[in-house]
Amino acid sequence: MPVALGAGIAAWFILPSAAQWFAFCCAMLSFGCTALFLPQGARIRQVVLAGALLACFGCVLIWGKAMLFGQPPMARPLFTQVAGEVRSVQAVPAQAMVRAMIRPIARPDLPATIRVNIAEVDVPAGLGAGAVIRFRSRLMPPAQPSLPGGYDFALRAYFLGIGATGKALKPVEVLKASNAPPGLRARLFSHILSRVDGPAEGIAAALATGDQGAIADADAEAMRRSGLAHLLSISGLHVTALIGAVIFLLMRVLALSRRAALDWPLMMIAGAGGALAGIGYTLLTGAEVPTVRSCVAALLVLGGLAMGRDAITLRLVAAGAIVVLVFWPEALVGPSFQMSFMAVTALVALGEHRRFRAFATARDERRWRKAARLLAVTLATGFAVELALMPIALFHFHKAGLLGAFANIVAIPLTTFVVMPLEAAALLMDSVGAGAPFWWLTRQALDLLLAIAHGVAGSPMATMLAPTTSAAAFGIAMTGLLWMLLWRGRMRWWGAPPLVVAMALALLAPAPDLLVTGDGRHVAVRTADGMAILRDRAGDYVRDSFSESAGFDGALSALADHPAARCSDDLCAMHLTGGGRKWRLLFTRSKVRIDRDPFEKQCADADIIVSDRRLPRWCRPRWLKADSRLLRRTGGLSIDLRSGEVHTVLQPGDAHPWIAPAAGWPRPQLYRRSRPASLP
Template identity: 30%
Template sequence: MAQGQEQDLAPRAPFDSMLTHARTRSSQRADVIPQQPQNRAWHGSLAHLIAAKGGIRPLYRHVQFKRAVAEELAFGHAFLFVPVFVGSGALVWFWLPQTPGPLKLALLMCVFGMAFFALRHRPGFWRTGILIAALVTTGMALAAWETARLGTVVLDTPVTTWVRGTVTARETTDRGYWRYTVALAKTSDPQLGRPPLRITLLSRSRETPVNIGGGIEGRARLSPPSGAALPGLNDFAFDSYFRGIGAVGYFYGKPRSVPGSEGTGISGIATWRAGIGETIARWREAVGARIRGTIGGDAGAIAAALVTAEERAIGRPTIEALREAGLAHVLAISGLNMVLAAGTFLIGARTLLSLVPGLAHRFAIKKLAAGGALIMVFAYILISGGAVSAVRSWIMISIMLIAVFFDRPSISLRNVALSALIILAVTPSAITGPGFQMSFAATVALVAGYAFWRERPGRESLPATRAANRWTGPLKAAGGFFAGLLLSSLIGGLSTMIYSAGHFHRLAAYGLVGNLLAMPIISIFVMPFGLLAMLLMPFGLDRYPLLVMGQGLDWMISIAQMVASWGGEVTTGRIPQQAFLLIAAGGALACLFRTWLAISGLMIVAAGLVVVSLSGMEQPDMVIAEDGRLVAMIRQAQASSNRTKPPDFVFSQWQRALRLEDHRGPQQKPELAIVDAAEAASGEEPTETRATKPPIDRDAARNVIRTLLANAAPGRFLCVAKQWCAGTAAQGWRIVTVDDARFIGVACDEADIVVTPAMLRFRTCRSGALLFSGQSLRRTGAVEIYGTGAGTADKADGRAAMRVVFAQAQLQRPWAQHRTYDWRSGQFDAGELVE
């Protein structure tokens, strides 16, 4: 028996040396890892593994993995993944076409909660899996609760009506117009049966605007918030729903100021909250107007945006230059702005307090300065508009300042995770937007990079080196500043690159250079003097600090224009969704892990890059806007549309998503216009606003459409203004777009695809042609059509078969349900998209 025991213990000597070697190669702070109790059964299995041929390497890997996991748990890194799984649950809930009801979610939470409680003392795979499932379900429940709690009423169809309400906020544009946010109280002529509670309206009048809190009325054109310009792009109706905006539009003429409207249907706490919101809105507007009036130009508009987040007053060329130079993040009130403001206040207040004789000996002036900075950042978030990036920064800065009171380290990933959890608990819908994703991605990467730099090997020997070379102190300080700037710009740019490509479909090739040139100016001249101006503004002494701030912003704009002139913007187009998820998830793992497990994140990122390089996105052959007014045939990097000047809001998104480099407008044939007898006799031109029109000559119309189809250049539209356009796609499809609804019947007889913005009561053509009308597009959203190959046996003319993809596939969801509302019957009908 003793001999057998000796044989069993014989392999343990090399195994112990292997463990010693693994322990030496692990983190230098491994001594804080709690000693795990030995499991004799586990050690018995080790003996069999070691005795087996080739068992050493799998055992070594297994032990290394267990040690890495133990180290991650010892440092509390498991908490960092809590917001990851909660946010994943929210994303799943928003992504699903149909979601489980609240009772099912509550039941799932109860089941997973009880299962986790039962296994709370038994660590292992099942406990971890149940905890993850519980966190994911919690995220889904939070998303469902926010959606049900808001209940925003979204306008179902465009309408012109008389509106009356109360101005809750207003903002000027770069053209001097005013955009109002109105709490709608009444509509008339016609009266809406399902009116939204809040709307935004543009007034093109440059006269004295209506005050915040005052009543406003006028005739306005209201429309539902637009959906995605293409399948997979940003759905603006989703954003409007969670901002509480039910309609957008503009006033006809100048709106009138009236006494404050009543009967908005709110009372009690809601009235109190509305009053506070109006007061803060007045503060924001007064501060923004003061800054713009003092500095002027785009520099003044940017300065106001840095304080109040009102960006509409900035000229479009300047915004584009900032984006192409990689400086658009400066406009968002994010960690950069908040850290510079809080840091400037903290250092300045501490310096001033230290000058008071004897004060530093009686009080902790660092904590006094931190308390003042805490009050300052709270005032900053009040007037900043409450964007996700600003709220995240405010929470993190507040935690950091509170940590000063307790003499605890403030910069850590736990603070980032805590701020993410707070935002997800209140507004889980924020996780779907680029603001949340880019803000947290950059912050996590920078904090993780800072931790790696702080704990790098050999750092302990640096103080002695500095003491021996004190004469080089200023030079090293300057070098350290620019090295830190270079490193932070590089980390921030790399960490947000995938989100910029995924959401905006473009990258700034020279963004690193732009940040290196502009950030010293922002750090030295813009934010510190902006903070000083805000502190002195109540005393009327803000003029000269604002002028210094404006000069710095002028330099920043010049740098942006110079970098943008190099033509460094890279249009990425749409990237595969699988690649986006892989790269985003891999980047998160690489930053959240502190051991060699971070390599797994880099491997996942590499897999995502491989997917991008190998798959690519299929290019549609034809795209249709959701209102039916803009249609384009796509051929490689060229778009041929039916509009000479397509609307920039939609077409610019098409250009970036589809990587379009050239646009060809239609050719015009005014001599082929069909004028009916009544119009010819009166000498009037055809108008779209006439309530009734006489029938057209169908034979003449048929000859015209055949002429258009025969004479149109391949892949290009030939148009008769205000009537119709026709063209033949490379796939052989005959496409007709119709502006005058009287031509629909003839177009259906002669075309394969018919598109019209008219709200038709029928959904199909008798000839079998594919019909997209304003009524059907209202339910489907934007449309992409793909050719599935050359002509088939059933298409002797060589026309390719079609595959149609709709942008809107979630008609049951609250932010899209308005598309199925019938105002005649007052009911929702979420039936088939196309009959």
């Protein structure tokens, strides 16, 4: 059921236009009608009929939600003064700012909700939910991927109801102060930050509230590279530990009463208490997809145990996936949903395998053999999860962990049995003013966790890098992987060939020779010495985007310093070999108007020219002119000179509602100053 439902949802995201969405639904209904001619009572008839109807329902479900609840983006950037009501405020201490969701007042030209960043030094008194503030800001449509295969914030913002983003410029005036006290989550977040010092404070706050805004970028990157990032997202580990602790404590406390121990169903009562604790924890931490999935799974486990059933099965995972897909179908295309459910599916499928279950079953044996068996089981499950998540990590992040199984052997027990109990005890003891010793111990344990993360992340074998993976290869990999995990017996191995082929395509895919961001300002060129960037003052976000899309883990050098490049203040030209020929590349570097005669000759001699301005029609390179006029229609570019392939962020005719129409953008500015197009 979840596979068929997810196939319909995925079809809506993959197919570009409403006509094709409608055609997909008609095709699925026709398959369903075809199934009616199959023999009655046959399983294939049930599979085809149910699968076709669920796929059609999935496409209609996400289509309907997008039309009814999505927020279209702004058509063009706008510098304006905004007065609006604050819906929510989120502190981001790691970036010295707060994020506020604003509902503009008396501005029908603006989206219903905008998100603005306010620097900590500019945050006025009285800012909070319900406040009315006024500020100036340059509002932008939510950012589309800067490069092919990059993170699509515009898609996420559309379903979150965010139509524009910007930064509030000082002064930020409070027209009406908030009289609502901060929510429990915000108070808990601030309290933990006040009790824990150093880098550990962000980890401590994330474990309790799910808010990762206080984690430094270096620590977050180390957790990702070491395969420990799942500890920061409130998911199965945290929910299970909390519910298990609540059940254990309730059982012990209730058993102190003789009457309760003899007459009451203690397991049922303790299970109900654990279920309530899990639901409360899920709501407290923001009800993200991994948390909801974990909470649903935990409730199903408790229900199965109450009925005397084997609760840990693939049906458990399927039930959780159906709940998430019905209420949040857009989550399917996000890495959180994919990695969360794939990891759990791999663990349950491995646990259901008869040979693994026979090996992992507890038995009477010496302690050292029991410890060795437990270590082997832990390593096996860790490797299974790493292998299952590798295609997803390569597709979304262009990197996959290789040492995560070893890091998790220490990190998971440390988090589950040391950090979380200490933090819970510290919060409990703070109610009587005696939490300081527990907070000190919590900080020491978290410092050890960060030391493990940085140590593993610093290894040259910590991650496997790959350039942007095609959606086709990713789809083949997911099909093969799901086939292997969901089938039983020898048929499961039929999924191995497509999985191997897809992984080979991803790992052996050629790295792009030229990367261009959607605004045309930033360009990265692959050279024999590594990667060179046009503007060496580009920020970390741009550099990281180039490195990930190219599958490159080194430092980006300045293109002007490369021996094959000739650069002035206005232009930069270089020769690059690829596909059995030499390519002449030309890039603009300034906003100054260049005289026509020399610049026209430079254009004619170039094979590819990239510019963040709108170039005149008489500028005609031999192969490609990627100026602002073209980039507004294509978005960022990835160019492979060996094959002559050009990949774009935006696809022709893409009618998904979060894509701002290029026709609504303002005309490019005119340049009045003039400078000769001289190159050294």
